[in-house]
Amino acid sequence: MLTELKIKNLKPRAKKYLIRDERGLYLRVDPNGRKYFIFRFFENKKERQFSLGTYPEVSLKDARIKRDELQQRRGKGEHLISAKMVSGEQFGEIASEWLSVRMSDKSKAYLKGINLKLKNYIMPKLGHRPVKDIKTPEILHICREIEKRGFLETATRVKNIIGQIFRFAIAAGYCDIDPTVSLKGALKTIKHKHMAAIFEPEQIGLLMRSMRLYPYIITRAAMLFSIYTFCRPGEIRMAEWTEVDFDKKIWRIPAERMKARREHIVPLSRQALEILNELYGCTGSSKYIFPSIRSNKLPMSDGTVRIALRPLGFSKEVITPHGFKAMFSPIANEHGFNADVIERQLSHLDKNQVRAAYNRAKYLSDRVKIMQWWADYLDGLAEGE
Secondary structure (H helix, E strand, O other): OOOHHHHHHOOOOOOOOEEOOOOOEEEEEOOOOEEEEEEEEEEEEEEEEEEEEOOOOOOOOHHHHHHHHHHHHOOOOOOOOHHHHOOOHHHHHHHHHHHHHHHOOOOOOHHHHHHHHHHHHHHHHHHOOOOHHHHHHHHHHHHHHHHHOOEEEHHHHHHHHHOOOOOOOOHHOOOOOOOOOOOOOOOOOOOOOOOOOOOOHHHHHHHHHHHHHOOHHHHHHHHHHHHHHHHOHHHHHOOOOEEEOOOOOOOOOOHHOOOOOOEEEEEOOHHHHHHHHHHHHHOOOOEEEEEOOOOOEEEEEOOOHHHHHHHHHOOOOOOOHHHHHHHHHHHHHOOOOOOOHHHHOOOOOOOOHHHHHHHHOOOOOHHHHHHHHHHHHHHHHHHOO
């Protein structure tokens, strides 16, 4: 019999192979490492295979439940093969192929979000279905159920994931129509909230003074480094020492950690460099600049900086780490800096790739100046200037 541990430890071979569970349930392991649950049975004296979905999107427990359901249907005289549910045409198999081919270059965090939505919302309903039989109303029903729970953005993302898989299926010749196209305008619109930020000089000065007094050195350094560089929390906590060039005074954030999937250069102000130099004696032995308090082999926990702001007297309605980016843009614009330079330092790229590459080099020296101005501006407010 199969177990979750045994399934996880199964390795691919030169040819695909089957491992038996019981009562017709098998796990197929392909040479590319993908694992499929298969229900094998005989119909009209011929062996048939019925795909139950891919592992781990479908767990061993779920596969056994599906097998039992199919056994009951066969017991009632239903011919499963008449429903065209044969291996190779199932939505789950195509989704697994889509993940392997189209999503292989995505970050681990992005893929984790995709896989959670597949596992929780999509595969239980569509994984075992022939892709050609899936219609618009049942996709809408899946999204409506998510909407009823108040997860409007998740509903839209689930619809988009299903659409991407269908477009991949069309290109691969599995089907001819993307049923999500007809769902345009059918879901509730998402009202995006602006990240909480503060703009009053007195409040910014108070925030800076409060952060300087935070007792734990790594968290204090992460807070100050975050506001000086106004990078996203995920970019900060995953920052590695090898990404910092102390001679050139820059931090290169690799493309896989950037939202735009392009490398981003952050000129480091004198203040930001002082933070790193002070911190190196504490965390220099770690891969990460801001390691976890539990282990220096792990990055700082997600939300550390956000949570640390609360005891300082700044609620999430007043300021969040994401809000540091929102603070910089209008203040820099008010002080007369070039809008293109500001946008480039915010990592907002020009859609014209040629122009974007040109601006990247053209504005670097200006970005060095604006980053030092920003750090000096914050320090000035902290000193009551």
